[in-house]
Amino acid sequence: MTEQLTTDILILGTGGAGLMAALHAHWRDPNVEVTLVSKGLLGKSGCTRMVQGGYNVVLNPKDSVQAHFEDTVKGGGFINDQDLAWTLVNDAPRIVLELENKIGCLFDRSPDGRIHQKAFAGQTFDRTVHKGDLTGIEIMARLRDQVLHTGIRCLQETRGLELLTTADGKRVIGAVLLDIRRGVYITVRCKAVILATGAGPLMYQRSACAQEKTSDGLAMAYRVGTHLMDMEMVQFHPTGLVVPGSRLNGALLEEGLRGAGAHLFNGKGERYMQKYDPERQERSTRDRVSRAGYMEIADGRGTENGGVWLDVSHLGAEFVEKNFVGMRDRCLRIGVDLAREKIEVCPTAHFNMGGVRINRDGFSNLTGLFAAGEDSSGVHGANRLGGNGVAESTVFGARVGDTVVQWVKDADLTEIQNEQVNQAVETADAFLARDKGENVFALREELGKVMWDRVGIVRHGDKLKRAIQEIAMLQERTNTVAAKGGRKFNLGWQQALDMRNLLTAADLIARSALMREDSRGAHYREDFSTTDNANWLKNIYSARNDDGLKMWTESVKLDRLKP
Amino acid sequence: MLKVTLKVHRFTPESDKAPHFETHEVEVGERASILDALFAAQRAAAPDLAFRFSCRVGMCGSCAMVVNGRERLTCSTLVKTVGTELRIEPLRNVPVVRDLATDLKPFFDAYQRSLPHLVPREGLKDFEVIPEESATGKSMDHQPQCIDCGSCYSACSLVTLHPRYLGPMALHRALTLVLDPRDAAREQRMAMVAGEAGAFRCHTLGNCRDVCPRGISPTASIERLKRISVGDQFRGFLSMIFGPAKKQ
Numbered sequence: 001m002t003e004q005l006t007t008d009i010l011i012l013g014t015g016g017a018g019l020m021a022a023l024h025a026h027w028r029d030p031n032v033e034v035t036l037v038s039k040g041l042l043g044k045s046g047c048t049r050m051v052q053g054g055y056n057v058v059l060n061p062k063d064s065v066q067a068h069f070e071d072t073v074k075g076g077g078f079i080n081d082q083d084l085a086w087t088l089v090n091d092a093p094r095i096v097l098e099l100e101n102k103i104g105c106l107f108d109r110s111p112d113g114r115i116h117q118k119a120f121a122g123q124t125f126d127r128t129v130h131k132g133d134l135t136g137i138e139i140m141a142r143l144r145d146q147v148l149h150t151g152i153r154c155l156q157e158t159r160g161l162e163l164l165t166t167a168d169g170k171r172v173i174g175a176v177l178l179d180i181r182r183g184v185y186i187t188v189r190c191k192a193v194i195l196a197t198g199a200g201p202l203m204y205q206r207s208a209c210a211q212e213k214t215s216d217g218l219a220m221a222y223r224v225g226t227h228l229m230d231m232e233m234v235q236f237h238p239t240g241l242v243v244p245g246s247r248l249n250g251a252l253l254e255e256g257l258r259g260a261g262a263h264l265f266n267g268k269g270e271r272y273m274q275k276y277d278p279e280r281q282e283r284s285t286r287d288r289v290s291r292a293g294y295m296e297i298a299d300g301r302g303t304e305n306g307g308v309w310l311d312v313s314h315l316g317a318e319f320v321e322k323n324f325v326g327m328r329d330r331c332l333r334i335g336v337d338l339a340r341e342k343i344e345v346c347p348t349a350h351f352n353m354g355g356v357r358i359n360r361d362g363f364s365n366l367t368g369l370f371a372a373g374e375d376s377s378g379v380h381g382a383n384r385l386g387g388n389g390v391a392e393s394t395v396f397g398a399r400v401g402d403t404v405v406q407w408v409k410d411a412d413l414t415e416i417q418n419e420q421v422n423q424a425v426e427t428a429d430a431f432l433a434r435d436k437g438e439n440v441f442a443l444r445e446e447l448g449k450v451m452w453d454r455v456g457i458v459r460h461g462d463k464l465k466r467a468i469q470e471i472a473m474l475q476e477r478t479n480t481v482a483a484k485g486g487r488k489f490n491l492g493w494q495q496a497l498d499m500r501n502l503l504t505a506a507d508l509i510a511r512s513a514l515m516r517e518d519s520r521g522a523h524y525r526e527d528f529s530t531t532d533n534a535n536w537l538k539n540i541y542s543a544r545n546d547d548g549l550k551m552w553t554e555s556v557k558l559d560r561l562k563p
Numbered sequence: 564m565l566k567v568t569l570k571v572h573r574f575t576p577e578s579d580k581a582p583h584f585e586t587h588e589v590e591v592g593e594r595a596s597i598l599d600a601l602f603a604a605q606r607a608a609a610p611d612l613a614f615r616f617s618c619r620v621g622m623c624g625s626c627a628m629v630v631n632g633r634e635r636l637t638c639s640t641l642v643k644t645v646g647t648e649l650r651i652e653p654l655r656n657v658p659v660v661r662d663l664a665t666d667l668k669p670f671f672d673a674y675q676r677s678l679p680h681l682v683p684r685e686g687l688k689d690f691e692v693i694p695e696e697s698a699t700g701k702s703m704d705h706q707p708q709c710i711d712c713g714s715c716y717s718a719c720s721l722v723t724l725h726p727r728y729l730g731p732m733a734l735h736r737a738l739t740l741v742l743d744p745r746d747a748a749r750e751q752r753m754a755m756v757a758g759e760a761g762a763f764r765c766h767t768l769g770n771c772r773d774v775c776p777r778g779i780s781p782t783a784s785i786e787r788l789k790r791i792s793v794g795d796q797f798r799g800f801l802s803m804i805f806g807p808a809k810k811q
């Protein structure tokens with residue numbers, strides 16, 4: 001049996017996108033009932049909390065939204081949805097002001113008292129607003145404060161398990177949730193669902209993301225036939241820590257270090273970026289810097305532990321101590337003083353540019369299903385600029401909140417299809433029922449390796465084909481996982497449920513990567529190593545229909561900027 | 564490699580009569596954190612061990628536990644800095660959900676009661692200009708950011724004695740807002756600070772300051788609130804006798 005809940009708007013995820021959506025919906029009309037669902041704790045889970053460097057926004061009269069737009073689309077290899085990118089850069093100034101003066105964030109000031117904007121790589125103007133080098137804490141804590149104040153219901157440590165649709169599959173009418181603490185299922189009937197679970201490339205063995213982000217939203221959306229786009233576009237951040245044998249492995253050192261003038265050296269002491277991008281060198285875009293690092297390591301010019309060196313000590317110890325307090329702390333913890341010595345880094349999986357196909361108000365192809373933030377796609381194209389991620393989640397979270405609160409006024413609650421609920425419960429319960437089976441933690445490590453080696457920074461058709469087979473095998477083995485230990489706060493069981501979604505997303509990433517026969521942004525194919533604008537100014541779509549997976553391409557609309 | 568003996572608190576309130584400690588011998592790397600040691604135990608023998616974490620880089624504040632008798636942020640504390648015999652317990656002053664995972668509701672309820680949200684004053688239009696050298700700039704709280712990890716709440720003996728007490732983190736936040744030039748709720752905040760659940764409950768024991776993983780001193784913040792409160796009362800007293808002070 002499952003518990004029942006009825007609400008107008010169900011928001012899955014409580015990162016920047018989820019909380020902005022909730023607040024905007026509530027502010028517009030407090031009579032519309034909003035329910036937030038968080039796999040972790042309110043304000044404390046997801047990657048918005050982990051934002052270090054900051055938030056890109058045009059505030060300086062010498063800067064312009066056109067310049068921000070062009071940086072975003074050029075950085076994105078011209079396959080961004082230009083309407084979405086344009087919306088991002090235009091809304092961002094208003095939303096940052098709202099974050100300060102309505103929500104209560106206080107970003108860093110210059111000595112003269114005006115808001116400070118720092119340099120980020122890949123951009124033509126210093127436009128990144130920040131709070132030290134731990135910006136996300138401020139944004140999430142203050143959003144949480146306002147959400148507490150509104151009294152919006154929030155189910156914490158509760159995961160979205162499956163979306164529910166009408167019998168014809170055309171409209172999303174609810175969801176099945178699992179209360180992780182109690183191990184109890186909850187069937188929700190609602191008028192609209194907003195997906196804001198933050199996607200997350202945790203299927204790679206090195207990843208910078210928060211642990212909840214196991215692509216649940218994307219997998220749930222896929223299972224009910226939502227159109228996903230650009231799934232091959234996974235961003236690798238060039239400077240993840242190298243800490244063998246620790247979960248700190250793959251954790252980020254922020255973009256601002258390169259913005260401020262960090263140097264990268266290979267194991268032989270050569271500043272290799274001079275070779276890969278002589279003009280911008282270390283301040284080049286993430287995709288290039290990651291690939292360069294990866295290639296240096298692959299060609300045997302890495303460090304002992306398979307990394308490269310990041311060095312900021314030439315900027316002066318005092319400068320580093322003052323401007324990168326959080327990053328220095330992080331390194332000190334593992335015994336390296338960032339202000340005075342170099343540190344070992346290696347690329348790490350960071351962000352999904354791909355996801356649910358949306359329009360500028362967050363509509364998906366299914367009635368009643370909306371998405372915002374990292375669960376969506378199109379804003380960043382083939383590569384996201386540092387600082388555009390949290391801008392995206394707050395801008396589009398706000399928009400979707402404003403939209404949906406109006407939209408639900410003309411929408412009805414619909415009867416749930418019981419067999420869908422039963423199916424969801426049976427699938428999840430199967431792991432608990434089994435006595436003996438595979439160790440899910442070991443399977444997860446295997447998946448991490450497959451993705452890193454074959455669907456990673458440098459790809460090849462043959463490797464991708466092999467990965468697709470291996471993922472299918474892992475899927476079968478995951479179906480035999482036994483999760484002992486009962487229903488309550490059983491992390492092994494949760495991991496099995498995570499694994500199922502990671503595998504779904506991993507498969508879509510590998511298949512889309514195989515389909516895209518060119519190199520662009522974060523996607524690099526050894527066998528198609530050039531950018532082919534004649535044939536590939538296109539987006540790759542994937543969706544499930546009655547016959548299984550369907551994939552197709554559509555040309556990008558280049559109505560504001562052409563390559 | 565380090566050989567570590569973990570003694571881990573296990574408890575499912577609905578089915579266990581009392582908590583017990585389970586011993587796990589694990590091997591971890593030189594630079595492993597306490598959280599890494601828990602992962603090692605989880606992977607080898609305790610797949611259902613309940614504990615909480617999210618970011619593993621010291622930003623989310625989910626992973627605080629009591630290790631060898633003291634609150635610590637487990638993702639950010641290296642095993643070797645504490646020792647290879649680790650006794651791991653859940654935070655105090657909050658109920659246990661299971662094993663090492665607590666229900667932080669009392670902590671966040673107190674926080675919510677403390678009016679932690681900015682109440683923007685009217686007419687705020689642009690980004691507030693706050694020069695570093697101005698009186699406002701200097702008086703604002705410049706301590707590191709709080710990650711609401713609950714360590715201070717767990718370590719505070721006054722919270723144990725008076726469950727209504729708002730506790731260190733909530734009062735620290737109150738100070739930040741009282742000093743924020745954009746806030747309009749100073750009076751309400753100071754009334755709460757002076758109230759029975761407020762700053763004057765604090766006996767300045769400094770446990771919160773000792774355990775805060777971010778190097779915040781809630782004790783200092785509370786002391787400052789007390790001074791502001793006493794100052795307010797004194798001014799109130801003067802204006803009772805001499806009439807309201809003229810605004811300069």
Ligand SMILES: Cc1cc2nc3c(=O)[nH]c(=O)nc-3n(C[C@H](O)[C@H](O)[C@H](O)COP(=O)(O)OP(=O)(O)OC[C@H]3O[C@@H](n4cnc5c(N)ncnc54)[C@H](O)[C@@H]3O)c2cc1C
Pocket residue numbers: 012013014015016017018037038039040041045046047048049050051052053054055056158159160161196197198199208209210212213214216217252350351372373374375386387388389390391392393
């Ligand atoms: C280490 C790091 C540093 C970053 N630094 C920057 C930066 O400096 N600047 C920048 O612009 N961007 C940065 N980013 C990217 C940025 O964090 C993301 O673009 C953005 O925050 C995503 O916001 P979101 O709301 O979509 O998702 P998130 O903030 O990740 O939130 C996802 C939410 O969904 C919940 N969730 C997950 N699964 C489920 C489920 N099944 N059911 C219910 N809830 C679920 C999670 O608990 C969480 O609350 C960084 C990312 C990382 C990982």
Ligand code: SF4
Pocket residue numbers: 624708709710711712713714715716731732735771774775776777778779781
């Ligand atoms: S003040 Fe320190 S100990 Fe208390 S919640 Fe904040 S970070 Fe944790």
Ligand code: FES
Pocket residue numbers: 615616617618619620621622623624625626627636637638639
């Ligand atoms: S896991 Fe986030 S602070 Fe430790």
